Amino acid sequence: MVGSARPTKPASARQVLNSSSRRVTAQRTLLLDLIRHSDGHLDAEGLYRLAKEKHARINLSTVYRNLQLFKKLGLIEERHFTEEHHHYEAKATAEHQHLCCLGCGKVMEFDFHLTPNLKGKIGKEYDFDITGVEVSLTGLCSDCRQDEKRK
Amino acid sequence: MVGSARPTKPASARQVLNSSSRRVTAQRTLLLDLIRHSDGHLDAEGLYRLAKEKHARINLSTVYRNLQLFKKLGLIEERHFTEEHHHYEAKATAEHQHLCCLGCGKVMEFDFHLTPNLKGKIGKEYDFDITGVEVSLTGLCSDCRQDEKRK
DNA sequence: ATGGGTGCAAAGACTTTGCACAGTT
DNA sequence: AACTGTGCAAAGTCTTTGCACCCAT
Numbered sequence A, B: 001m002v003g004s005a006r007p008t009k010p011a012s013a014r015q016v017l018n019s020s021s022r023r024v025t026a027q028r029t030l031l032l033d034l035i036r037h038s039d040g041h042l043d044a045e046g047l048y049r050l051a052k053e054k055h056a057r058i059n060l061s062t063v064y065r066n067l068q069l070f071k072k073l074g075l076i077e078e079r080h081f082t083e084e085h086h087h088y089e090a091k092a093t094a095e096h097q098h099l100c101c102l103g104c105g106k107v108m109e110f111d112f113h114l115t116p117n118l119k120g121k122i123g124k125e126y127d128f129d130i131t132g133v134e135v136s137l138t139g140l141c142s143d144c145r146q147d148e149k150r151k
Numbered sequence C: 001a002t003g004g005g006t007g008c009a010a011a012g013a014c015t016t017t018g019c020a021c022a023g024t025t
Numbered sequence D: 001a002a003c004t005g006t007g008c009a010a011a012g013t014c015t016t017t018g019c020a021c022c023c024a025t
Helices: A013-019 A026-036 A044-054 A060-073 A118-126 A142-150 B011-019 B026-036 B044-054 B060-073 B118-126 B142-150
Strands: A076-079 A087-090 A096-101 A107-109 A128-141 B076-079 B087-090 B096-101 B107-109 B128-141
Touching: A026 A044, A026 A060, A044 A060, A060 A076, A060 A087, A096 B128, A118 A128, A118 B128, A128 A142, A128 B096, A128 B118, B011 B026, B026 B044, B026 B060, B044 B060, B060 B076, B060 B087, B118 B128, B128 B142
Parallel strands: A096 A128, B096 B128
Antiparallel strands: A076 A087, A096 A107, A128 B128, B076 B087, B096 B107
């Protein structure tokens, strides 16, 4: 697992669901599709709103239930910013690194090659099978720094 | 309420509170003290329970209100693991790096010198004043891997 | 004494759960 | 036909807020 460079094309939702003897419902394929085509910063409510456009009768609890299921099946990942609620994104090919402004709450992704051996080294040292890497930097963006001064 | 004599060195807390013209109350010094002497993985409820041992009439909302205040004043940091609620720890001199097992939920700290220039580089590139660095690795510890196999 | 802080209770936001029916296998 | 998944509503958990009294300044 540590050695595999990058996962091949993500398994189809149908495959994963089938292989765990889950039923393939319209709601599940829709939700997975939305998550995969999103920018990765979607929360439960946002996903629900999008889903309703395509499937008016879908229920929020269905969204939550399936988010949990997808997470358990490894189809998506849950992200925790400095905010209130969780965000979800399709399991990605690379780890994600976020930069979050404490002033205005905007979240950006940045890229920094810090983990060539982080995973391997730490995994080995602590005997962990590391599946997720989350790097969050928090601070103030330039706009918000201006605002601070103005006060 | 809580003694007027405080042998510890909350001087800086007192200073920070004073310098932002906040009042130094028994609740605040107690809470800050508890956070500082905790292992850093304390949540609001846990802090409340501890606080009640020393100050029976303290209220949960006071805990939440002050947690927010301390965060705003930069006295503590909020951490987000893969769990439900937030954890708090006294602002440290170095950034923290957590390793969290998705199986049993245990959280360990590890040390890896990855950020000598991460802060500087990213901060410069995005014009951010970076105040917090959070690195979370998630995965399965060896115990939980055993359990997985057994299923 | 004055105005911010606290306790209390109630509301709010986000998430989970019980149940009967619908839809997949 | 069997049984999982869904919609709905109600409950649960974590957190915030309004208000009257208290207390640090």
